[in-house]
Amino acid sequence: MKRIACAVVLIAAVLAVFPSGVRGVDPKMSRRIDEEIEKNKAEIVKIRRFIHMNPELGNREFETARLIANKLQPLGFEVRTGVAKTGVVAVLRGGQAGPVVAVRADMDALPVQETTNLPFKSLNPGVMHACGHDVHSSVVLGTALVLNALKDGIKGTVTFLFQPAEEGAPEGEEGGADLMVKEGALDNPPAGAVFGFHVWPENVGSVLFAPGNVTAAADTFVITVKGKGAHGARPHEGVDAVVIAAEIVTAFQTIISRASDPTDPAVLTVGTINGGARRNIIAERVVLEGTVRTLSEANHKKVRLLMESIVKNITGMYGADFQFEYKEALPSVFNNPELTAAMAPTLVKLLGKDKIVEWQPQMIAEDFAFLARKVPGFYFFLGVKSPAQAAAAPLHSPNFSPDERSIPLGVRILSHLLLDALAGQSALGSGGPGF
Numbered sequence: 001m002k003r004i005a006c007a008v009v010l011i012a013a014v015l016a017v018f019p020s021g022v023r024g025v026d027p028k029m030s031r032r033i034d035e036e037i038e039k040n041k042a043e044i045v046k047i048r049r050f051i052h053m054n055p056e057l058g059n060r061e062f063e064t065a066r067l068i069a070n071k072l073q074p075l076g077f078e079v080r081t082g083v084a085k086t087g088v089v090a091v092l093r094g095g096q097a098g099p100v101v102a103v104r105a106d107m108d109a110l111p112v113q114e115t116t117n118l119p120f121k122s123l124n125p126g127v128m129h130a131c132g133h134d135v136h137s138s139v140v141l142g143t144a145l146v147l148n149a150l151k152d153g154i155k156g157t158v159t160f161l162f163q164p165a166e167e168g169a170p171e172g173e174e175g176g177a178d179l180m181v182k183e184g185a186l187d188n189p190p191a192g193a194v195f196g197f198h199v200w201p202e203n204v205g206s207v208l209f210a211p212g213n214v215t216a217a218a219d220t221f222v223i224t225v226k227g228k229g230a231h232g233a234r235p236h237e238g239v240d241a242v243v244i245a246a247e248i249v250t251a252f253q254t255i256i257s258r259a260s261d262p263t264d265p266a267v268l269t270v271g272t273i274n275g276g277a278r279r280n281i282i283a284e285r286v287v288l289e290g291t292v293r294t295l296s297e298a299n300h301k302k303v304r305l306l307m308e309s310i311v312k313n314i315t316g317m318y319g320a321d322f323q324f325e326y327k328e329a330l331p332s333v334f335n336n337p338e339l340t341a342a343m344a345p346t347l348v349k350l351l352g353k354d355k356i357v358e359w360q361p362q363m364i365a366e367d368f369a370f371l372a373r374k375v376p377g378f379y380f381f382l383g384v385k386s387p388a389q390a391a392a393a394p395l396h397s398p399n400f401s402p403d404e405r406s407i408p409l410g411v412r413i414l415s416h417l418l419l420d421a422l423a424g425q426s427a428l429g430s431g432g433p434g435f
């Protein structure tokens with residue numbers, strides 16, 4: 001990955017956004033953040049291990065949500081539970097009036113059998129926090145504890161969102177960030193900006209971010225080619241759905257290679273192809289399923305239209321019928337450029353320039369996109385690889401094991417980002433959404 005180039009540009013950009021000298025956290029507040037982290041560190045790591053040992057799948061995060069609500073309610077947070085099924089929204093009002101910012105953690109685990117030898121490995125067979133959402137939840141909870149201790153000095157409000165089902169809701173259920181937004185998680189009080197992060201197998205102490213598109217829009221499709229069955233030895237009496245489907249799959253390849261701007265990444269994958277009944281029968285029906293990943297809105301619109309046109313024209317050419325089902329599952333996570341520019345100096349200040357890595361957009365998907373579509377968003381990646389390791393296990397693997405030194409660091413980063421964002425919004429104009 002290319003390092004740092006972006007940070008320089010971003011720092012230049014921030015000067016245009018912020019009046020000089022308006023930074024949220026003064027040295028005294030910064031010291032207090034560090035003291036509170038020191039005080040709470042052991043507890044936060046303990047919570048992370050508990051959540052890791054007791055992973056729960058999407059929309060079933062009952063105990064995780066209970067633990068979080070039980071921690072925050074007695075401290076005076078305004079806590080709403082059962083948001084988007086099992087989500088928790090906890091509002092912390094600072095001692096002084098000001099703008100509102102939100103931060104989101106996802107809580108769900110994956111259907112993976114853990115193979116680590118950790119003393120706190122999953123007790124739930126076949127379920128594991130293999131995507132690090134246990135770290136996300138404990139870092140955001142830790143940030144809530146730290147900021148709560150400092151709330152008298154906070155000008156504004158922080159909403160802590162603990163979201164279910166980032167990895168997707170069970171079949172037939174709604175869930176995740178989309179439902180959190182629909183159920184008003186960002187409305188009451190109305191947030192002016194939203195923050196989120198994901199653990200990433202880069203060295204502890206580094207963060208990765210970039211303005212603009214961070215992850216891809218992920219769409220899914222099901223295409224049914226409807227031909228006409230016949231004897232396998234008398235193809236002229238049928239309409240062969242297998243031949244037509246094969247032609248469609250081949251023609252699809254030209255969408256990315258010939259019609260999409262080569263500098264704007266896109267992926268079209270036909271993941272399954274099913275059809276036919278027997279080796280000597282002309283197939284009446286073939287079903288193609290797959291996924292489309294795009295970064296830009298231009299490609300997002302174009303790929304779908306071209307796919308439909310190819311399906312319509314090829315089936316039409318051979319006298320077959322078709323069904324084209326296309327679902328826009330997840331939008332692209334978009335980092336608001338002004339907000340990103342405003343937050344870059346905070347990250348440089350905390351970590352040092354050499355620990356800032358420019359994020360290269362990836363074709364993975366993340367439902368934080370729904371939150372960042374509702375209000376300006378900033379999403380970054382937190383390094384969790386132990387520098388002693390040559391390579392870390394990737395996300396979703398059964399031996400994924402983030403370095404826990406990232407947890408107090410994550411709390412420190414979020415605490416500063418949120419306070420600086422509150423100060424930035426105040427500086428930009430009286431408490432309204434400033435970015």
Ligand SMILES: [Zn+2]
Nearest residue numbers: 131167395396
């Ligand atoms: Zn994941």
Ligand SMILES: [Zn+2]
Nearest residue numbers: 131132133198
């Ligand atoms: Zn994840």
